Amino acid sequence: EPEVTQTPSHQVTQMGQEVILRCVPISNHLYFYWYRQILGQKVEFLVSFYNNEISEKSEIFDDQFSVERPDGSNFTLKIRSTKLEDSAMYFCASSEGGNNYGYTFGSGTRLTVV
Amino acid sequence: AQSVTQLDSHVSVSEGTPVLLRCNYSSSYSPSLxxxxxxxxxGLQLLLKYTSAATLVKGINGFEAEFKKSETSFHLTKPSAHMSDAAEYFCVVSERDSNYQLIWGAGTKLIIKP
Known part of the structure; x- marks a missing residue:
């Protein structure tokens, strides 16, 4: 069964450092997403990406965040200057069509900012 | 505005007994659940989805859920719990009004007693 692959599974970084979280979506999917889950809180939408541009973003997704699809397979989330409150599990997802198709999620990257 | 309430943070059942995980939602229009x-x-694995077809939806691993518009509920059930069902379960809603972003419940941890 096709999978969404996320690397690394765990990342520890110092406050103020830049981090890049990587995702390989399912190859024939066209829509890509990032969600995050702060420990003990609900899963929250960050951003959706389609046709090489951001189609939707939440209030959380401020100027410190950016996404990129640098080649035909990877989809990355960059946090320029990490803060303690960025510590969370970050999930990448992809879908074949519009949002009602249901997404395929990766296993997540646990980011810890110290 | 959409919201999702999962009524139990933890549910504990014995192996072989029925499972009921409760979910209520609020939505302005016809939601997808x-x-x-x-x-x-x-990672986060899709169990099942409702998108305005049959109100009783069957998913993987013997789970099913019934969409009840009058009660704004979408409870998840399984006739007989298995040890491998121990996990966290999330009820999620999306609708056209919010560009089909996924709005997540807080999750219910299912504990299976031997």
């Missing part, structure tokens, strides 16, 4: 499951150290 999903149940996702997260096993420890794994």
């Amino acid at each position: 999903f149940w996702y499951v997260q096993h420890p150290n794994k």
Whole structure:
């Protein structure tokens, strides 16, 4: 069964450092997403990406965040200057069509900012 | 505005007994509803989805859910619990008004007693 692959599974970084979280979506999917889950809180939408541009973003997704699809397979989330409150599990997802198709999620990257 | 309430943070059942995980939602228009499951150290896996077809939806691993518009509920059930069902379960809603972003419940941890 096709999978969404996320690397690394765990990342520890110092406050103020830049981090890049990587995702390989399912190859024939066209829509890509990032969600995050702060420990003990609900899963929250960050951003959706389609046709090489951001189609939707939440209030959380401020100027410190950016996404990129640098080649035909990877989809990355960059946090320029990490803060303690960025510590969370970050999930990448992809879908074949519009949002009602249901997404395929990766296993997540646990980011810890110290 | 959409919201999802999962009425129980933890549900504990004995192996072989029925499972009921409760979910209520609020939505302005016809929502799409999903149940996702997260096993420890794994990604978010789609169990089933409702998108305005049959109100009783069958998913993977013997789970099913019934969409009840009058009660704004989408409870998840399984006739007989298995040890491998121990996981966290998320009820999720999306609708056209919010560009089909996924709005997540807080999750219900299902504990299976031997």
